[in-house]
Amino acid sequence: MSESSASPPVPAGDPHVSGGRWALRGAWAAAKSVQGIVLFASFVGFGGLIQDVGFPLGAAILSTLLVWALPAQVLLVGGYAAGSAAPVIALAVGLSSVRLFPMAAAILPYLRSARQGIGIQFLAAHFVAVTAWIEGMRRLPGMAGEGRLPFFFGLSSTFVLMSMVATAVGFYLAGELPRALAIGLLFLTPLSFLIQLSHNARDFVDRLALAFGLLLAPLFAAYGGRLDLLWTGLVGGGAAWAVHWFLRRRHKGGGS
């Protein structure tokens, strides 16, 4: 049921396709994707969690729209439940969200448009989260330049909307679900992240970064202190890139 080959190849620079059509294509791509189903189920799990800890539904839905990063939202609600001070929660959320910087930086160059100002770039960056990033990184590079931005907005805003609905569904379903199923929903985030990342890692360098990250994470989690995620990303990602750089340089026969 992989849909990598299901969507028709996008004609380069088709002048008859308007921005609105591109946005609709993005929305449709989101609605029918496996990632959309997984995202919906993951946010149902989040809705159940907030019901458990007594976090108001309205604030949780607002967090899905404004924070738009499930691990950060789980931290936020967990901190609220534990009665942590706001600056402590903000620090934990900030540290856990460093990944958004390289993710946004990697996808934004595909979303540039000569006509739009920098405000649109900030809006596009806001929609960057794992699911939209993975789908975007897979589809955007082969797509016509002017279609990329509306396609991405259609795709990611549909993901956000689905997740806001799912947050509410989970809130009202909580307590009705068998415990094993609720645990299954919590497990969806790591499981789907890993498989989607592997699915996207077409180049050797991406696979290497993925493997290094998985192997180094337990090490840094044990000895890296509070910045363990950041260290894993920098050391694992940096090492993968160094191998890639070294191999390419040797391939070129030592020239620079």
Add this chain to the structure above:
Amino acid sequence: MTLLDGALWPYLLVILAGFLPTEIWRSLAVVFVRGLQEDSEILVLVRCVATALLAAVVARLVLLPPGELLVVPLALRIAAVACGFVVYLIAWRSVFLGILSGELFIIGSAWYFG
């Protein structure tokens, strides 16, 4: 401190401790990539760091999971991820079948231990 104790507090918390500390990273990225080309070598490095960071998030959620997932022993949590990944590889790289089998494994384990 009525505001902080009131019904508005969770909403303020979402904005101050949720929205701002995440959005700052996304906004920094907008500034960082200005003038960088799509095929720039720096962006390959940035993509590697993003991928390794996400892999670390996966590892952490499996090794030190939040809440109820602790019902399932560590060895079985790792086995469930491995199961999903192996099925994904042998089932013609199907994301759907991979996730489905990993989920069936973890739900089965949770049902047995829960």
